[in-house]
Amino acid sequence: MCAIAGIxxxxxxGPQDISFLGKMVHLxxxxxxxxxxxxxxxxIALAQSRLSIIDLSSGIQPIHNEDKSLWIIFNGEIxxxxxxxxxxxxxxxxxxxxxxTEVIIHLYEEEGINxxxxxxxxxxxxxxxNKKQSLFIARDRVGIRPLFYALHNEQFIFSSEIKAILSVPxxxxxxxxxxxxxxxxxxxxLKGRTIFNGIYELPPGHFLIANxxxxxxxxxxxxxxxxxxxxxxxxxxxxxxxxxxxxAVKIRLRADVPVGCYLxxxxxxSGITSIVKRNFNNKLKSFxxxxxxxxxxxxxxxxxxxxxxxxxxxELFIKNSDIAGHIxxxxxxTEKPLLRTAPVPLYLLSRLVHQSGYKVVLTGEGGDxxxxxxxxxxxxxxxxxxxxxxxxxxxPLLLAKLYPYIFKDNRLNDSLMEFFKYGIEDPAxxxxxxxxxxxxxxxxxxxxxxxxxxNLNSYNGMxxxxxxxxxxxxxxxxxxxxxxxxxxIFLSNYLLSSQGxxxxxxxxxxxxxxFLDYRIIELMCNVDPELKLNGxxxxxxxxxxxxxxVPQRIIKRDKHPYRAPIxxxxxxxxxxxxxxxxxxxxxxxxxxxxxKVTLLMNKLNKYEKAGEIDNMALIGILSTQxxxxxxxKEFSPDYSAMKxxxxxxxxxx
Amino acid sequence: xxxxxxxxxxxxxxxxxxxxxxxxxxxxxxxxxxxxxSTGIVELVGFIESSxxxxxxxxxxxxxNFSSLSNITAYLKLKxxxxxx
Numbered sequence: 055m056c057a058i059a060g061i062x063x064x065x066x067x068g069p070q071d072i073s074f075l076g077k078m079v080h081l082x083x084x085x086x087x088x089x090x091x092x093x094x095x096x097x098i099a100l101a102q103s104r105l106s107i108i109d110l111s112s113g114i115q116p117i118h119n120e121d122k123s124l125w126i127i128f129n130g131e132i133x134x135x136x137x138x139x140x141x142x143x144x145x146x147x148x149x150x151x152x153x154x155t156e157v158i159i160h161l162y163e164e165e166g167i168n169x170x171x172x173x174x175x176x177x178x179x180x181x182x183x184n185k186k187q188s189l190f191i192a193r194d195r196v197g198i199r200p201l202f203y204a205l206h207n208e209q210f211i212f213s214s215e216i217k218a219i220l221s222v223p224x225x226x227x228x229x230x231x232x233x234x235x236x237x238x239x240x241x242x243x244l245k246g247r248t249i250f251n252g253i254y255e256l257p258p259g260h261f262l263i264a265n266x267x268x269x270x271x272x273x274x275x276x277x278x279x280x281x282x283x284x285x286x287x288x289x290x291x292x293x294x295x296x297x298x299x300x301x302a303v304k305i306r307l308r309a310d311v312p313v314g315c316y317l318x319x320x321x322x323x324s325g326i327t328s329i330v331k332r333n334f335n336n337k338l339k340s341f342x343x344x345x346x347x348x349x350x351x352x353x354x355x356x357x358x359x360x361x362x363x364x365x366x367x368x369e370l371f372i373k374n375s376d377i378a379g380h381i382x383x384x385x386x387x388t389e390k391p392l393l394r395t396a397p398v399p400l401y402l403l404s405r406l407v408h409q410s411g412y413k414v415v416l417t418g419e420g421g422d423x424x425x426x427x428x429x430x431x432x433x434x435x436x437x438x439x440x441x442x443x444x445x446x447x448x449x450p451l452l453l454a455k456l457y458p459y460i461f462k463d464n465r466l467n468d469s470l471m472e473f474f475k476y477g478i479e480d481p482a483x484x485x486x487x488x489x490x491x492x493x494x495x496x497x498x499x500x501x502x503x504x505x506x507x508x509n510l511n512s513y514n515g516m517x518x519x520x521x522x523x524x525x526x527x528x529x530x531x532x533x534x535x536x537x538x539x540x541x542x543i544f545l546s547n548y549l550l551s552s553q554g555x556x557x558x559x560x561x562x563x564x565x566x567x568x569f570l571d572y573r574i575i576e577l578m579c580n581v582d583p584e585l586k587l588n589g590x591x592x593x594x595x596x597x598x599x600x601x602x603x604v605p606q607r608i609i610k611r612d613k614h615p616y617r618a619p620i621x622x623x624x625x626x627x628x629x630x631x632x633x634x635x636x637x638x639x640x641x642x643x644x645x646x647x648x649x650k651v652t653l654l655m656n657k658l659n660k661y662e663k664a665g666e667i668d669n670m671a672l673i674g675i676l677s678t679q680x681x682x683x684x685x686x687k688e689f690s691p692d693y694s695a696m697k698x699x700x701x702x703x704x705x706x707x
Numbered sequence: 708x709x710x711x712x713x714x715x716x717x718x719x720x721x722x723x724x725x726x727x728x729x730x731x732x733x734x735x736x737x738x739x740x741x742x743x744x745s746t747g748i749v750e751l752v753g754f755i756e757s758s759x760x761x762x763x764x765x766x767x768x769x770x771x772n773f774s775s776l777s778n779i780t781a782y783l784k785l786k787x788x789x790x791x792x
Contacts, residue, residue: 468769469748472738493741499727649723657722665747 056115056129057082059213060100060180062189063204066266072099072421078104078218080696084387085129085214085559090697091115093125098182098189101125105562107309107413113153119163120462121146123184123702125411129214130156130177130199130502131566133305133526155179162190167261170274174305174572178256180212188265195572196420197258197546198565200555202531204253210264219253220689224254227686229645229678231509232518238498238674239390239515242547245522249390249681258546271476275572277579279538281529284580291585295577296594296599302571303329306416309691312517313414313566314339314407317367318616319355321593322418322427324608325600326568330416331363333605340365341407341415343399346373347619355608362605370406372399377623378630382680388552388562390684391678393495393670396618400557419549420569423541424578425593425632426533426586427613432456434487435587437474441481450474455590484527485516487536492516498671501651503645518542533583621658623633631655634679643682646675711759712780716753719776723747733777738770748773755779759785 059078079090080099084101091099093116102115116125121655132138135154138161143149147160161169167190175190176198181190191212193201204219213219214457215504221228228251233243243249245257256262259275303326305314315327317340331338341359345351353369360367377395384401385392407415422428433456438451443469450471477489484491502510527535558565578586581595588594597609633639635655640648654671658664664672712733718729723742730741737743743751749761751765752763761783 171728469738469773472770472774473744476739494744497741500727531753647725650727653721653725665744665750667747682749 055220056102056104056127057085058100058102058127058129058178058180058201060098060189062098062264063208064210064264065208065270065371066097066187066235073319074222075099075101076693076696076699077221078213079699080693081217082213082215083697087562089114091127091701091703092401092699093127093182093703093705095182095184096707097187098183100125100127100180101699102129105413105564106107107131107311107476107564112386113151113155113668114705115155116191117151117159118703119159123185124159124162126155126159126179126181128158128177128179129201129671130175130179130194131306131308131564132157132171132173132177133566133571134174135306146581149163151655153648156299167192170261176566176570178214181244186265188201188262188263190263191256192261192274192316193256193258195259196541196550196570196575198550198555198567198570200551201256201261202248202253203256203262205269208355211268215387216248216250216253217386217685217691220685221252221691227689228252228348229643229682229686231506232513232515234391234506234645234678235499235510235513236515236518237393237678238502239492239496240543241393241518241551242544244543245521246549250685258542276524277538277541278576279524279529279534280527282580283582286581286585287541287583292579292595292598295595297573298571298574298577299325299599300333301331302568303416304334304575306566306568306571308542309414311413312411313416314341314410315365315419316340316403316415316565317342317359317365318418319352319359320571320614320616321359321417321596321604321608321610321611322421322599324355324359324418325421325596326363326416326418327359328363328476328600328603337366338363339410339412340367341403341410342367342369343403344369344371345399345618346371347622350617350619352614355611357509358605358607368406368410370399370403372402372618374622374626375617376402377620378625378627381545381624381677382684383555384560385677385680386484386684387554387556389681390552391674391681392552393546393619393674393677394471394552395620395623396616397557397671398623399618401560402552404558404561404563407558407563413562414564414566417565417567418569419554419565419567419597421593422613423537424575425543425596426537426567427593427596428540429456429613429615430487430491430535430540431533431587432476432590432592433490434532435590437478437486438481438532440475441478443474444478451591456498462681482528482530484520484523484535485539487532488539494667495670496676497667501646501654501671501675502623503640503644503647506646511566531583533587534579537579561618577698609672620673621664624674625658630676634676634683637644639679639683642687643679651675660674711783713778714758715751715755715779716776718749718758719743724748731776733780734775736774738774755783759783760769777779 086105088106090103132154135157138157142160177194178199178201215217230251233247262271341357345355437453
């Protein structure tokens with residue numbers, strides 16, 4: 055895994071100043087601490103720093119083709135590079151390294167931008183075509199690896215992390231109000247957005263061409279949901295998906311360094327760990343998180359899996375004070391406000407992985423999204439069923455089965471039903487599945503200052519989202535719609551970034567997610583929803599697949615979403631709120647209303663338990679204030695340990 | 708009875724609206740307007756039981772009694788009257 059950064063002159067006059075490229079790479083050194091390289095010619099500069107995983111000895115980047123007319127910098131892994139390399143050698147290409155990076159360049163020579171269709175991996179790369187004087191940038195299908203860009207002084211600038219762009223001399227550092235509104239609605243920013251003005255993210259499954267004519271962005275892949283009903287024989291489907299998962303794991307074990315596993319005690323990570331242990335690595339090392347707060351801890355199930363498989367397991371015990379102690383550092387890496395504290399334990403877990411001498415871990419990420427595991431899918435199914443007879447008193451009782459911890463006091467059933475009845479009259483609403491969640495979260499905007507509200511004017515993120523939906527979205531079944539929204543918003547922009555790439559790469563650790571192999575996604579997209587969510591039995595197919603490899607207690611356990619304490623984790627250190635939520639700090643950022651924030655703090659301090667909204671308000675406001683402090687107000691990185699590039703290709707004339 | 712209404716209103720404005728009083732009138736529906744969510748009702752009933760000499764019985768904890776300031780006031784009036792008789 056690596057960091058990439060670059061600068062292209064859009065005027066043809068050549069990069070005006072490249073002295074800051076070293077700084078851009080230095081700020082992302084955690085992503086690639088092993089070696090670094092630079093390519094520069096009259097128009098472009100490409101820089102890369104590398105975490106060596108495949109071809110440790112000769113894979114230093116930038117990498118070029120046979121006649122040195124193509125140059126590439128690459129962050130990620132191409133898991134099917136063996137097969138592609140074989141194909142390209144047969145086509146007559148000559149390789150000078152054994153890296154997966156070089157495969158991309160020769161595949162591009164062979165197939166142009168269509169090369170993207172053949173890549174099975176997690177990647178972001180930039181390739182300079184010297185003959186065409188054109189830059190080609192692409193990002194993997196679901197957005198496992200990041201890529202940000204900006205236009206500044208007639209130059210196109212890009213990098214793996216935002217902080218590198220913010221470090222460019224003269225680049226304005228400002229919060230984007232609409233992006234802030236999105237975080238406080240959807241739990242994260244929407245496609246292409248970042249929390250900063252003028253900095254954009256290349257969306258997953260897209261490529262970008264930049265040259266003297268400007269920049270153009272196009273899609274090369276999309277989630278293949280459709281209204282088409284595809285019949286799958288159940289047993290055959292189970293076998294086909296099992297084989298694909300097996301192969302997805304196998305090709306993700308390709309590395310010249312040892313590979314470990316994350317093991318939470320849930321079905322997805324247990325299934326993946328089981329496949330690796332039983333088929334590929336009998337001396338497997340696994341890593342898991344434990345919590346001081348019992349409500350969040352899965353230690354019992356985790357231990358059961360450890361005993362069952364006999365893996366060499368290391369667990370990290372998270373105290374409430376660990377959350378407060380590392381939230382500022384974590385936000386330096388997420389570069390985005392959060393409504394959760396869950397990235398912090400994952401950041402600390404990757405530190406343990408790094409300290410244990412591992413660079414790569416397999417995880418169960420994506421299982422819930424692709425196979426239908428989330429409660430929001432069940433909630434949508436029940437609300438759909440209820441919407442056919444909105445006066446029914448029986449139908450909504452299914453929700454009590456779904457959320458037993460909310461419905462534990464029978465006295466409240468009536469009022470809870472009113473809460474879940476919101477929007478029931480309009481099941482055709484494209485956002486039917488998520489409307490309760492988003493409306494509920496939007497209540498957090500009551501904390502916005504007058505200035506923030508004035509800047510937002512009448513902005514509504516749902517309008518932006520609506521415009522971006524696929525043309526035939528309305529014709530999809532209820533589950534496909536909910537999955538699409540969950541995958542394109544929460545998975546891509548939060549789970550794979552704040553809880554994924556950023557939490558792991560902060561400690562130079564690469565996560566690999568077999569369930570997000572595009573072959574599995576493509577097969578599962580148009581499977582009958584009853585084979586995903588069977589009645590209210592989630593991940594029906596996946597449970598069949600893991601029936602013999604995971605204990606029944608884990609297969610049958612209720613879904614336990616991975617979360618971390620918020621109020622208990624933040625208020626344990628009063629200094630955090632005193633610093634960032636003071637009248638002075640809130641006035642300086644101008645983003646939130648001090649009076650309301652004070653009332654929130656009074657309430658949180660008064661009652662022992664905090665409600666969902668109050669918890670989200672606390673971390674949402676605090677994390678935004680920290681982002682403001684670290685990236686807008688006090689952005690002064692330390693460059694004292696900056697290293698020179700290990701290799702430089704200077705082609706300037 | 709107006710005292711009770713003010714008491715409940717102040718609690719809701721301070722704890723659920725964080726000072727934004729203008730969002731609340733006597734007939735605003737707490738649930739459909741999203742002012743109070745699933746955990747909020749627990750806080751509201753807990754506040755009433757701790758601030759007033761009232762014990763809310765199971766069969767009384769229905770939307771009709773707690774969905775607005777007017778409804779809560781009417782419920783409390785009946786409840787307190789019946790207790791004093």
